Amino acid sequence: MSSKQTAQHAVVVGGGIVGVCCALYLQREGLQVTLIDPAKAGESTAKWSCGQLSVGEIIPLSKPGILTKIPGWMLDQTGPLALRPQALPALVPWFLRFLGNARHARIESIAEAMSTLTHHVFADYARLLDEDDLQTLIVNRPVMQVFNTPAGVDSERDHNHLRRQLGFESQTLNADDIADLEPTLAGKFSHGILLPQWRFVTDTEGFIVALTNSFLAKGGKRINASVTHFQEAGASASAVVLESGENISADHFVVASGIGARRFFSQLGLNVPLQPVAGYQAVVKDPGVSLNHSVIYGDGGFCFTPMTRGLQIGGTIEFAGNSTKPNFKRAELILEKASKILPQMNIKNVEFGVGYRPLLPDTKPIIDRSEKLKNVLLAMGHGQLGLTLGAVTGRLIADLAVKRDSDINLAPFSAYRFK
Numbered sequence: 001m002s003s004k005q006t007a008q009h010a011v012v013v014g015g016g017i018v019g020v021c022c023a024l025y026l027q028r029e030g031l032q033v034t035l036i037d038p039a040k041a042g043e044s045t046a047k048w049s050c051g052q053l054s055v056g057e058i059i060p061l062s063k064p065g066i067l068t069k070i071p072g073w074m075l076d077q078t079g080p081l082a083l084r085p086q087a088l089p090a091l092v093p094w095f096l097r098f099l100g101n102a103r104h105a106r107i108e109s110i111a112e113a114m115s116t117l118t119h120h121v122f123a124d125y126a127r128l129l130d131e132d133d134l135q136t137l138i139v140n141r142p143v144m145q146v147f148n149t150p151a152g153v154d155s156e157r158d159h160n161h162l163r164r165q166l167g168f169e170s171q172t173l174n175a176d177d178i179a180d181l182e183p184t185l186a187g188k189f190s191h192g193i194l195l196p197q198w199r200f201v202t203d204t205e206g207f208i209v210a211l212t213n214s215f216l217a218k219g220g221k222r223i224n225a226s227v228t229h230f231q232e233a234g235a236s237a238s239a240v241v242l243e244s245g246e247n248i249s250a251d252h253f254v255v256a257s258g259i260g261a262r263r264f265f266s267q268l269g270l271n272v273p274l275q276p277v278a279g280y281q282a283v284v285k286d287p288g289v290s291l292n293h294s295v296i297y298g299d300g301g302f303c304f305t306p307m308t309r310g311l312q313i314g315g316t317i318e319f320a321g322n323s324t325k326p327n328f329k330r331a332e333l334i335l336e337k338a339s340k341i342l343p344q345m346n347i348k349n350v351e352f353g354v355g356y357r358p359l360l361p362d363t364k365p366i367i368d369r370s371e372k373l374k375n376v377l378l379a380m381g382h383g384q385l386g387l388t389l390g391a392v393t394g395r396l397i398a399d400l401a402v403k404r405d406s407d408i409n410l411a412p413f414s415a416y417r418f419k
Contacts, residue, residue: 007032010401011240011250013227013264014257016044017386018379020211021394022254024128027218029402034248035222036240037257041212042205045258046387048281048355050315051207051305052143052294053199054388055121056168058114059159060363061383062101078333080301080316087321094273097361097418108162110362113412115166117365117392120408122199124391128211137207143198145296146178146189152298153191160193169196184289188341200294203308204387223248227257229267230373237373252401256379256393258386259358269372270415274381276322276356280331281314282338283307283353288346297341302334304342311345313338317357317384326354359383360418367396368415377401378415 008031012023015037023033037044083091101110126134147153153172160170173192178185181194201207216222223242230237231247239247255261255268259276287310294305302315313334318327331352339345360366360381370376377400379393399406 008251009034009249010252010254011036011248012254012256013037013240014255014260015039015041015212015222016256016258017046017208017211017390018258018382018393019254019256020208020215021128021390022256022379022397023215023220023394024211024218025391025394025398026252026254026401027215027220028127029398031252031401033215033220034250035212035215035220036225036227036242036248037222038224038226040224041222042209044208045279045355045357046208046390047205048279048314048353049204049384049387050294050296050303051201051204051307051312051387052303053121053138053201054143054385055118055197056163056170056195057385057388058111058118058163058166058168060101060107060110061359062098062361062363063107063159064102064104081318082316082330083319084321087319090321091275091319094275094361097273101362106362109412110364111162111166113364113409115168116408117389119167120392120395121388124395127395128214128391133210137202137210139200139202141199141293142194142196143200143294143296144173144178144181144192144194145298146173146185146192147298148189148191149299150191153193156193156298170194171196182291182293182295184291184342185295198294200305201307201387204312206308207387229264230376232373235373236375251375253373253376254379254397254401255376256397258380259356261358261378261380267373268370268376268378270370271418272366272381272415273361273418275359276320277359277383278318278320278326278330279314279355279357279384280316280318280326280328280334281312281353281355282331282335283310283312283351284335284345284347285310285349285351286346287311287342289342289344300337302337304338310351328352328354357383357386362417364413365389365393366415367393367400367410367413369400371416
């Protein structure tokens, strides 16, 4: 862009990890960017996550055999994945789409598409953070999975084979390997998997705050407010309208507001089956135990991640339909199970939290342009991979904004694949 030209303006709706990464990448294109979110920086869905950069998490949730598990989810609210029975009628159409992705051919297709995104995770974050920040905010150690029996490792064998075909390694661990890597778990597990390409962040909240501060330092503007709708001018949006009635005009708009994006679907002409899935976390502030890695307890459906603000324990998820009233008994349950693995853990100071992951039936995000309002870009539906895919999504949204051909085929991430 010539220095004589007036910089174009972009508005990003949603200040979570995906939104702030979109804002930063739009800044790199020379745009003036305003980021809008009702919450303060860091208070978003990704704060209440396991903090993993899960580059090999490309297998959709709709794994074979999932249909037989649904009755159990309804009956057993203590399992790693729960379904509130009262939410089931409204969720039936979503689950039918979900089960349609459980076929082997669909799983391979989805994994291939997701791998085109996850291979770029670290390179795309490196463009947003200098080397010192990278070393401070991202822990350069792999992630581990541990299981009670060999069956857990066996259940992942086919999926890990597919991951290896697509460039993601895994290594089987025995009791000695687990003890060497994680002395705190010595004698507790004899079966595990090492994911050598995965990493984790030192603090989920702090990571988002650091990116936001970088955005502001580069001249970005962040407004604490809610957007109600777009003002339209023909086939484009001309402004966003805040709850206060204030209008903010721009040349480009990005919807990156997670499950909150649903309020814009009618105006944008979208038919997207986006469902909130509650993910519960417990942060133990002074745990009195030390872990070196983020550790996924495969049979429990949750993980431990050592962070600067404490030991973050979570990952169990719940389909609650449109209910936004959290069931923190789920978080208490995680803590109870974690205490059985680490009975020496000090749980006197614990913070519970929940994040509502915006999940689509095929587990793929949407990275696209609105067909109705051509200057509105869509970055949503990242499910459990918002933290992982934030920077990749930001770069691709910037490509769309400046109409630059992408190095990634975006067709699998179309907003219109659900017609």
